[in-house]
Amino acid sequence: MTAPLLDVEALSIEFQTPSRKVRPVDGVDFAIGRNQTLGLVGESGSGKTMSSLGLLRLVPRPGRIVGGRIGFDGQDLLALSEPEMAALRGRRMAMVFQNPAYSLNPLLTIGRQLGEIVAWHERLGRADAEARVADLLGLVGIADPGARLRQFPHELSGGMKQRVCIARALLCDPWLILADEPTTNLDVTIQAQILDLLRSLKERLHTAMLLVTHDMGVVARMADRITVMYAGRVCETADARTIFRAPLHPYTIALLESVPRADRAYDRGRRETLPVIGGRLPDMTHPPAGCRFHPRCPEAIAECSRVLPLATPVAPGHVVSCIRRGSASIPVAA
Amino acid sequence: MDTSLPARSRIRAPRRPGVWRQGWRRLRRNRTGMLGLTLVALVVLVAVFCPLLAPYNPDDQSAMMSFGASAPPAWSHIMGTDRLGYDIASRIVYGAPTALTVGVGAMLIASLIGVTIGGISGYAGGLADELLMRFTEFFLVIPVFLVILSVVRLFGIIVVGTWLESVPHLNLGTIIVLLGVFGWPPIARLTRAEFLRLRQLEFVEAARCIGARRRDILLRHILPNALPSIIVVVALGVGAAILSEAMISFLGFGDPNAVSWGQLLYFNYETLKVAPWASLAPGAAIFITVLGFNLLADGLSDAFNPRLRQ
Numbered sequence: 001m002t003a004p005l006l007d008v009e010a011l012s013i014e015f016q017t018p019s020r021k022v023r024p025v026d027g028v029d030f031a032i033g034r035n036q037t038l039g040l041v042g043e044s045g046s047g048k049t050m051s052s053l054g055l056l057r058l059v060p061r062p063g064r065i066v067g068g069r070i071g072f073d074g075q076d077l078l079a080l081s082e083p084e085m086a087a088l089r090g091r092r093m094a095m096v097f098q099n100p101a102y103s104l105n106p107l108l109t110i111g112r113q114l115g116e117i118v119a120w121h122e123r124l125g126r127a128d129a130e131a132r133v134a135d136l137l138g139l140v141g142i143a144d145p146g147a148r149l150r151q152f153p154h155e156l157s158g159g160m161k162q163r164v165c166i167a168r169a170l171l172c173d174p175w176l177i178l179a180d181e182p183t184t185n186l187d188v189t190i191q192a193q194i195l196d197l198l199r200s201l202k203e204r205l206h207t208a209m210l211l212v213t214h215d216m217g218v219v220a221r222m223a224d225r226i227t228v229m230y231a232g233r234v235c236e237t238a239d240a241r242t243i244f245r246a247p248l249h250p251y252t253i254a255l256l257e258s259v260p261r262a263d264r265a266y267d268r269g270r271r272e273t274l275p276v277i278g279g280r281l282p283d284m285t286h287p288p289a290g291c292r293f294h295p296r297c298p299e300a301i302a303e304c305s306r307v308l309p310l311a312t313p314v315a316p317g318h319v320v321s322c323i324r325r326g327s328a329s330i331p332v333a334a
Numbered sequence: 335m336d337t338s339l340p341a342r343s344r345i346r347a348p349r350r351p352g353v354w355r356q357g358w359r360r361l362r363r364n365r366t367g368m369l370g371l372t373l374v375a376l377v378v379l380v381a382v383f384c385p386l387l388a389p390y391n392p393d394d395q396s397a398m399m400s401f402g403a404s405a406p407p408a409w410s411h412i413m414g415t416d417r418l419g420y421d422i423a424s425r426i427v428y429g430a431p432t433a434l435t436v437g438v439g440a441m442l443i444a445s446l447i448g449v450t451i452g453g454i455s456g457y458a459g460g461l462a463d464e465l466l467m468r469f470t471e472f473f474l475v476i477p478v479f480l481v482i483l484s485v486v487r488l489f490g491i492i493v494v495g496t497w498l499e500s501v502p503h504l505n506l507g508t509i510i511v512l513l514g515v516f517g518w519p520p521i522a523r524l525t526r527a528e529f530l531r532l533r534q535l536e537f538v539e540a541a542r543c544i545g546a547r548r549r550d551i552l553l554r555h556i557l558p559n560a561l562p563s564i565i566v567v568v569a570l571g572v573g574a575a576i577l578s579e580a581m582i583s584f585l586g587f588g589d590p591n592a593v594s595w596g597q598l599l600y601f602n603y604e605t606l607k608v609a610p611w612a613s614l615a616p617g618a619a620i621f622i623t624v625l626g627f628n629l630l631a632d633g634l635s636d637a638f639n640p641r642l643r644q
Contacts, residue, residue, distance in 0.1 A: 056543055060534075061459065090545030097543075102536035106353060107558045116554070117544050168544060178543075 003074065004031040005208050006055070006176055011068035013047075013054050022284045024050045026232040027068070029311060029319075032176065032225075037202065037209040039223030039240065041216065041255070045281050047232040048212045049098075052178045055210070056093060057085050073175065091121045094169035096198075098181040100161035104153035110137070111149030114168050121172045136167040141197060159190035163197065170201065177202070180212045195221055216259045220244060225317075228252045231282055231292040234311060238318040248320045251277075251293045289332050291322065299324050307331050353638075357562060360637035367633015373626025381430035388424040392593045395419040404609035416598070416612040417605045426619050428593040433623055436510055436579040437572035443514025444575075445568055448521025449557070455522070456529025457552060467526070470519045478516040479581070485512055486587045505589035509582055513575045524567050528560035562638035566631050573627030580620045595620050 013025040025047040032038045040048045053059050055070060057077060070077040072093070077085065097103040105113050111130050118129040130149060137145035140163040153161060162182065169177050179198065183191040199222060202209050211222055219226055219240065227237045228251065236249040247253045257275040279296040282288050288295050294304035307329035309321040323329050361367045380387060389412070397403065397411065398419030407414040413422035455466040489508050493499050501507070532538060533556065541555050582588055583596030584603075595616040602612035 053543075058539070058542055086545050086547070088545070089543055095540070095543040097536055097540050099536055103540040105537045105541070105555050105559070108554065113541075116550065117546065120547065120550075121545060165540070168540075 004033045004071075005036075005073060006032040006210070007069075007071035008051075008055070009069045009071070011051065011054055011070065012066045013050050013059050013063055014066040015063040017062060020285050023066075023287075024063075024232050024284060025054060026287075028229070028232070028234050030227045030234065030237060032208045032210060034175070034208055035202075035206050036224045037199075037211055037222055039219030039226040040210060040212045040229060041214065041219055041226055042229035043214060043281055045231075045284070046229045048214075048229055049180055051229075052095070052180055052210060052212050055178060056089055056095065058089075087121070090117055090169075090174070091172040092174055093176045093178065094172070094174040095178040095180065096162075096165050096169045096182045099185050100158055100165050101185070103165055104161060106153055109150055109152055110156075110164055114164070114171060117168065118171050132171065133167070136170055137164070139170070140164075140167045140201070141193075142167070158186055159193065162186060162190075162194055166194070166197065166201070170205065170207075173205065174207060177207055177209045178212070179209060181214070182211075183218060184213075184215070191218075198222070216256065228255065231284065231287060233292055234319075234321065235293065236318075236320045236322075237311075238315075242315075242318055248314065248318070248325045249322050250297045250299045250324070254298070305332075353562060357634075357637040361633050364633045364636050366629050367637060370626050370629025370631070370633050373622055374630050377430055377434065377623050377626060380427055381434050384427045384431055388421075388427040390421040390424040392420065392424045392428040394421065394424070397421060404605055404612065406609070407611060413615050414609065414611040416602050417609065418601060422598070422612055422615050425593055425598055426595070426615050429595040429598065429616065429619060430623075432506070432592050432594045433576045433579070433620075436506070436513065437576040437623075437627070439510040440513035440517055440575040440579075441568050441571045443511060444517035444571060445521055445564070447515070448518035449525050449564065451518070452522035452525025452527075453529050453552065453557065456526035457533055457556065459530075463526070466522075470522050473516065474519045476516065479578070481516065482509065482512045482578075482582060483585065483587050486582065503589055503592055506592045506594075509579055509589070513578055517571055517575060521564065521567055521571070525560060525564060528563050529556055532556045532559050562634075566635040566638065569627055569631035569634055573624040573631070576627070577620065577624050 008028060008030050010027045010029060011025055012023060012027055015022045015024065024045075028047065028051055030038060030040070040051065042048050050059065050063070054065055055077070057065065059065060065078060068078070077088075080088070104110075111133055114133040114136075115126060115129040118124055118132050119126060122129075122132075124132065134145040134149060137148055142148055142160065142163050148156070148164075153164075156164065166182075177198075182198065183194050186194060195218065198209070201207070209222075211219065213219060223240045225237065226240050226243045228235045228243070228249065230251050235251045236243070236247065243252060244256065247256055254275070254277045258277060277296055282292060282295065288305065290305040290307055291297070291300075291309050294300040297304065301324070303323060307323060308331075309323050309327040309329045311319045311321045312327040313319050314325060321327050361371070395418060397405070397415045401408075401411060401415060403415055403419040404417045405411065405415045411421050411423065413426065416422055416425070451466050451470065455463045455470075486505065486508055490505060493504065498504060538551060538555050541551050546555070579588070579594065580596030580599070583594045584599045586600050588594050588597045588600070598616035599613055602609065606613050
């Protein structure tokens with residue numbers, strides 16, 4: 001097996017304020033091969049977005065990366081200087097944001113704000129840069145790209161803005177696209193269009209993608225591999241097929257069961273109730289000891305609060321952290 | 335391509351107005367704002383066309399000889415003359431460019447300092463923010479007026495005998511610089527607040543993620559979006575600076591070589607009972623100008639931040 005494009009090992013991000021210390025990302029591992037799509041799944045607050053910002057080394061203050069390694073195309077991103085990192089952002093690794101309405105500068109035309117990125121990264125003149133932008137706008141399915149160049153973001157619809165944002169991410173032919181909930185704020189019909197667009201672009205441009213989402217439907221459609229996160233830790237990583245057919249971690253199982261299905265009627269008392277995961281995400285200032293999911297886990301045993309489960313391969317390409325599934329573990333320091 | 339848009343969406347949506355155009359539309363509908371704009375426009379027009387509008391040279395004291403000093407309004411001197419024999423109408427007209435120069439000049443300096451300090455403070459945060467804001471507060475508590483009066487007087491003495499003495503309107507320039515140097519704290523505080531707000535908006539973060547340089551983030555993404563709010567305080571500041579200069583001149587610390595409304599008051603307040611027109615006219619001119627800028631600022635604030643007023 002060739003080395004993956006992105007290889008994150010034991011990434012930890014910590015927010016330290018005078019009064020408390022929080023680790024929204026605590027020893028997270030995942031890897032993405034070239035041309036592969038990894039779905040990073042979890043509830044809100046499980047550390048998905050923070051992990052993806054960590055990849056760009058843009059963790060907002062007062063947070064910082066306190067440990068781990070981010071291997072990207074053979075180099076360790078955490079060892080790069082800030083200018084080297086800036087040259088990488090947008091060029092080798094580019095991000096598509098959650099909310100297209102807010103992720104474009106309202107005072108610059110599309111042509112200007114996309115053009116300046118190309119002009120800077122690729123050292124192109126303004127006319128060449130705009131031509132490149134127009135090409136990409138056409139590629140993401142925007143009609144009449146020449147006219148759009150001179151328009152301002154408020155003159156475009158939401159779906160159109162997201163297409164512009166995708167074009168912006170693709171401007172410099174990145175090797176990896178980080179898509180953070182790219183469809184959450186769009187209408188359902190537009191969502192499908194945008195997902196199709198992302199997938200077809202990924203195939204045509206041979207780009208890898210990290211898809212951060214809480215929507216199991218989206219990952220089912222898009223991802224080759226899936227990493228499930230809970231409260232800052234990885235629960236399970238496997239091929240998309242395996243996750244949906246034979247999930248192992250109790251959290252993954254619960255997550256999949258709580259997805260509503262169109263072919264069932266959930267009517268309390270009459271037919272069946274939509275299963276939900278009881279309880280709520282733990283307070284991250286005082287995360288539960290041992291396995292973080294154990295307070296809500298239907299299969300928890302006393303041991304779960306005393307030992308920290310380690311990511312253990314149970315089958316080729318399938319890693320689980322749960323002692324009930326045979327994961328190795330280390331005792332929690334008391 | 336399978337994901338291309340359906341043909342229907344090719345129809346161009348009607349152009350929706352941007353921030354500036356929307357603001358202008360709201361200002362047009364705002365009665366106070368338009369009144370302010372009209373008054374300011376009036377002052378600007380008078381300032382621009384002052385040589386055409388003024389019936390006499392502002393330094394012409396010949397009325398002393400024939401028409402008489404402190405004479406009431408008449409056809410030849412429509413606002414009368416003051417006790418030094420100047421034609422008041424001409425002095426008022428020539429006072430307009432002085433007032434505007436002071437207001438705009440001082441605010442130009444104040445904006446430059448204020449936006450720089452506020453911008454760095456808001457964007458950098460942390461210790462830099464803390465230090466710069468304490469520095470700003472230090473400037474806020476200085477009794478500006480006293481400082482300006484003493485510096486103007488001292489500087490006027492120091493300059494004697496040096497080449498600086500030959501600089502035209504040196505005294506007025508000093509006042510402008512001082513008003514600017516002490517007028518920036520409100521601008522800095524507002525700029526800081528705006529930068530703090532904009533810094534964490536998604537498009538700024540997006541720009542950062544896409545590898546935009548810090549200079550571009552600050553000057554092209556954050557600053558332009560902060561301008562509508564900054565313009566409001568600057569407009570307010572222009573009025574305040576004009577008023578300050580009038581006060582300084584009224585106390586006799588103004589530029590003897592410049593025609594200024596405050597100085598006109600200083601020359602004539604003693605003859606208030608004999609020749610009230612000589613004091614009323616410059617007073618009215620100051621009132622109209624400052625009122626104009628304040629109303630304009632009020633209108634601009636409504637136009638650019640419509641949610642504040644409800």
